[in-house]
Amino acid sequence: MPLLECKQLCKRYGAVQALNNVDLSVEPGRIVGLLGPNGSGKSTLLKIANGLLTPTSGTLTIDGLTPGTETKKLVSYLPERTYLSRWMNVVQLLDFFCDFYADFDRETAERMLTALEISPKLRIRQMSKGTQEKVQLILVMSRKARLYLLDEPIGGVDPATRDYIIRTILTHYNPAASVILSTHLIADVEEVLDDVIFINKGTVALQSSVEAIRSERQCSVDELFREVFRYVG
Amino acid sequence: MLGKLLKHELRATARIMIPVYLLLVVSACLFTLTMFLADAYDLMALDIFLGLLSTVFTITLAGTLVCNTALMVYRFYKNLMTDEGYLMFTLPATVDGLICSKLLSALIWSVCTVLAEALALWISARGVFVREGLELIFSGDWSIIFNLFSTGQWISFILQAILALALSTSSSFLMFYAAIALGHSFANHKVLLSVVFYFAFTFGLQTIGSFLSVFGIVFLATDTPPLFLSNDPAVIVQVVLLIYLVTSLALVAVFYVVTRLLLKKRLNLA
Numbered sequence: 001m002p003l004l005e006c007k008q009l010c011k012r013y014g015a016v017q018a019l020n021n022v023d024l025s026v027e028p029g030r031i032v033g034l035l036g037p038n039g040s041g042k043s044t045l046l047k048i049a050n051g052l053l054t055p056t057s058g059t060l061t062i063d064g065l066t067p068g069t070e071t072k073k074l075v076s077y078l079p080e081r082t083y084l085s086r087w088m089n090v091v092q093l094l095d096f097f098c099d100f101y102a103d104f105d106r107e108t109a110e111r112m113l114t115a116l117e118i119s120p121k122l123r124i125r126q127m128s129k130g131t132q133e134k135v136q137l138i139l140v141m142s143r144k145a146r147l148y149l150l151d152e153p154i155g156g157v158d159p160a161t162r163d164y165i166i167r168t169i170l171t172h173y174n175p176a177a178s179v180i181l182s183t184h185l186i187a188d189v190e191e192v193l194d195d196v197i198f199i200n201k202g203t204v205a206l207q208s209s210v211e212a213i214r215s216e217r218q219c220s221v222d223e224l225f226r227e228v229f230r231y232v233g
Numbered sequence: 234m235l236g237k238l239l240k241h242e243l244r245a246t247a248r249i250m251i252p253v254y255l256l257l258v259v260s261a262c263l264f265t266l267t268m269f270l271a272d273a274y275d276l277m278a279l280d281i282f283l284g285l286l287s288t289v290f291t292i293t294l295a296g297t298l299v300c301n302t303a304l305m306v307y308r309f310y311k312n313l314m315t316d317e318g319y320l321m322f323t324l325p326a327t328v329d330g331l332i333c334s335k336l337l338s339a340l341i342w343s344v345c346t347v348l349a350e351a352l353a354l355w356i357s358a359r360g361v362f363v364r365e366g367l368e369l370i371f372s373g374d375w376s377i378i379f380n381l382f383s384t385g386q387w388i389s390f391i392l393q394a395i396l397a398l399a400l401s402t403s404s405s406f407l408m409f410y411a412a413i414a415l416g417h418s419f420a421n422h423k424v425l426l427s428v429v430f431y432f433a434f435t436f437g438l439q440t441i442g443s444f445l446s447v448f449g450i451v452f453l454a455t456d457t458p459p460l461f462l463s464n465d466p467a468v469i470v471q472v473v474l475l476i477y478l479v480t481s482l483a484l485v486a487v488f489y490v491v492t493r494l495l496l497k498k499r500l501n502l503a
Binding site: 047077 | 240319320322
């Protein structure tokens with residue numbers, strides 16, 4: 001059974017069609033790049049998968065279940081915004097995640113915090129934006145979730161942090177789980193991807209394995225992305 | 234899950250409410266101490282200081298009440314409707330759990346606020362001038378009121394009044410929540426629309442309340458219902474309490490359903 005499956009998924013905001021008849025499926029154990037230009041519908045898709053938005057029509061299921069309390073136990077979500085309360089310190093955040101997520105591994109989180117020299121007593125409001133993003137990523141990746149949904153995890157950070165984030169995703173995700181990574185910075189993530197989904201103007205333009213792209217089309221994902229979106233756009 | 238949500242909600246609000254209560258108690262102590270000093274020493278400086286402290290104490294008393302309401306409403310907005318909502322709505326918790334944790338926390342702090350205000354007033358009542366004033370008020374014959382009802386009736390009325398107060402406080406907070414949820418279901422001007430909806434709810438309730446009051450008075454004046462025929466004050470108190478209970482319960486139900494529906498089906502985080 002696919003871990004995530006969309007069937008004829010549509011989402012409309014007033015006159016704007018954010019997602020249009022999206023059909024896709026993600027199998028367990030895959031790292032999938034959800035790639036597309038800004039405003040293509042990537043975040044909308046991830047928000048629906050997290051139950052933050054209700055589809056206009058069609059279905060999205062996670063492990064066969066409609067997004068709800070049960071699927072939230074399976075999904076670890078990194079939104080593109082900093083969602084941490086600014087008054088909380090790192091220890092309080094660890095307590096919070098321990099309380100709400102049975103799959104949260106506190107030791108892993110503490111190890112990663114130590115590696116990055118982030119003081120547990122530091123409050124979110126005392127951190128730089130980059131450090132806040134690192135803490136958020138550490139919290140999300142320290143869960144032994146079935147599905148990681150990461151929305152623009154490398155957008156707006158310096159190259160060193162970007163490398164760290166990609167390394168963290170690779171070394172800390174549960175191998176039996178899947179990762180869906182939304183970004184438009186393809187060259188940075190291409191090496192770690194198993195599959196890609198190209199999405200543009202709310203429509204899936206392509207779903208393929210990276211291996212197939214390289215062997216059949218004799219090009220990199222980045223090159224194909226430029227070609228597809230030049231054609232579609 | 235509700236217990237965990239409530240625990241974190243109380244932790245988040247305690248960091249503001251506890252210092253506010255401390256400030257209230259300290260200002261009550263200073264006010265009372267100055268009253269003793271002003272009574273013992275006839276100094277103009279002490280009289281001026283007492284006047285100043287009496288103003289500070291009054292402002293702190295009112296400010297604590299305002300802070301309680303404002304903080305609980307702000308928490309709902311900040312924790313569920315802004316970026317923090319991305320975390321709260323992706324926790325394995327139900328929308329009911331999220332609303333109830335906010336509401337229960339607001340009710341708990343409201344009770345604490347009443348207790349803190351009572352403590353502050355009790356402290357200030359130790360002071361000479363306030364004590365004299367209170368002695369004057371309570372020197373009258375209150376037995377007429379105490380003898381109005383039997384002990385059983387008093388207990389029943391007080392319990393019903395506490396329940397009605399809890400429901401009425403809940404409906405007040407839920408009206409804020411519903412207005413915020415409604416305002417934030419739109420794409421733009423979310424905060425402004427929340428304020429507009431709050432005033433619209435208030436206006437609507439006042440209009441309905443006025444209409445029902447006029448209707449009730451006309452009905453009571455033209456007909457001969459049992460309430461009017463009864464000479465027993467207990468019957469009158471019971472009927473008034475029941476009307477208040479039913480009205481508050483209806484408002485709680487309406488605003489809860491509106492808030493729940495909007496957060497479940499029309500959640501629109503920026």
